[in-house]
Amino acid sequence: MDSFRKLRLFLFLFFSVLTITSATPQPQPQSCNDSPSLLACNYHSFSSSSNSKFQIPENSTLINDDAFSAGPNISSSSQIDFVPVQVSNDDNENSDNSENSIRKVHGILSGIGWGILMPIGAMMARYLRAFEATESSWFNLHMACQVLAYLTGTTGLALGIYIGIMSEQFSVHGYIGFAIFFASTFQIVLALNYRPKEDDKDRIFWNIFHYVVGYGVIxxxxxxxxxxxxxxxxxxxxxxxAYFGIIVSLGCVAFILEVTTWFLVCKNRKKKEEEEEEDENSDDNNI
Structure with missing residues (x-):
């Protein structure tokens, strides 16, 4: 019973406030046309309303407020100053600056992650194993670089998703970003959990898949x-x-490492053949 009374009281107060609010006259803003000297204005108040046209004197912004009087026999000695008011666009400018800052951070993180660190990680896997100093550590360096690239690029992707939601549109650029993210995720999950051992017969298929997906993502x-x-x-x-210069530089480094790697591979292969030949000769002499 108490709940029912409270509900009736709430409904009574709600409709009472609604009725009073709708019955109260609201002040209307002054509206003027765009004529340079002749202004047609509508002025409304709680007690009166008038529709008047008046002439603003040249080289002046002041006018007597008789034009807004409630009757023809009512005069006033006060004046209204029609001074142009400049509307500030600080809120729009701040919003644009904030969006541009997010776009810049998105571009920086995505560029460093997907566009720079990912190619560097692939270069580590291809070339570092040919050098004796990094022959045993190239895989750890490659994995660390690719994971760092993935985390950095994914952060940039998150900002890109935010930009797409705010702008209510996703372009081809965004869809390619999603494809890069999913392919990289699939690649890393397989590499960390399902990579066959070197002596496994299915290793060749893994190598082909890993190369194709990796270079495709790059x-x-x-x-x-x-x-x-x-x-x-x-x-x-x-x-x-700037990015074009970085990519060209990485390409030049890759070309130099490619030539150096092939030189080292051929040298080591020749050295190994000579050692095997010496071993065979020593065995023949012992016989």
Whole structure:
């Protein structure tokens, strides 16, 4: 019974406030046309309303408020100053600056993760094993670099998703980013948990899969980086040139390491053949 009374009291108060609010006259803003000297304004108050046209004198912003009087025989000695007011766009500018900052951080993290560290990790796996100093540690270096690239790039992807949600649209650039993320996730999970041993007969299939997916992700990442630069037209020129320089530098380093690696491989192979030949000759002499 008490609950029913409370409900009736709440409904009574709610509809009472609603009735009073709807019955109370609300002040209306002054509206003017865009004429440079002749202003047509509507002025509304709680007690009166008028529709008047008046002329603003040249080189002046002051006008008597008789135009807003409630009757023809009512005059006033006060004046209204029509001073132009400049509307501030600080909120819009702050919002644009915040969005641009998020876009920049997204580009930096994605570029470092997918576009730079990922190719460097692939270069470690291909070339470091040819050197004696890194022959036993190349895999750990390769794995650490790729995991760091994945974490950095995924953070950049998260910011990209936020940008897409705020702008209510996802472009081809974003869809390629999702493809890079899922392919990298699949690659890392398999490499850490289901990689066959070196003497396994299925190792050759794993190597082919690992190479194809890995280099495919790198190619997509580089392509998507330039796709992102084309979207951000405000600063894409400088960033595009800088990233292009980094990719060219990595390409030059890869070319030098490729030549050096083949030279070392051929040298070690020749040395191994000579040692085997010496062993065979020593065995023949012993006989």
């Amino acid at each position: 190619v997509l990442a580089i392509f998507d980086m330039f796709k992102g630069f084309s979207i951000s037209s405000s600063y894409h020129g400088t960033w595009k040139n």
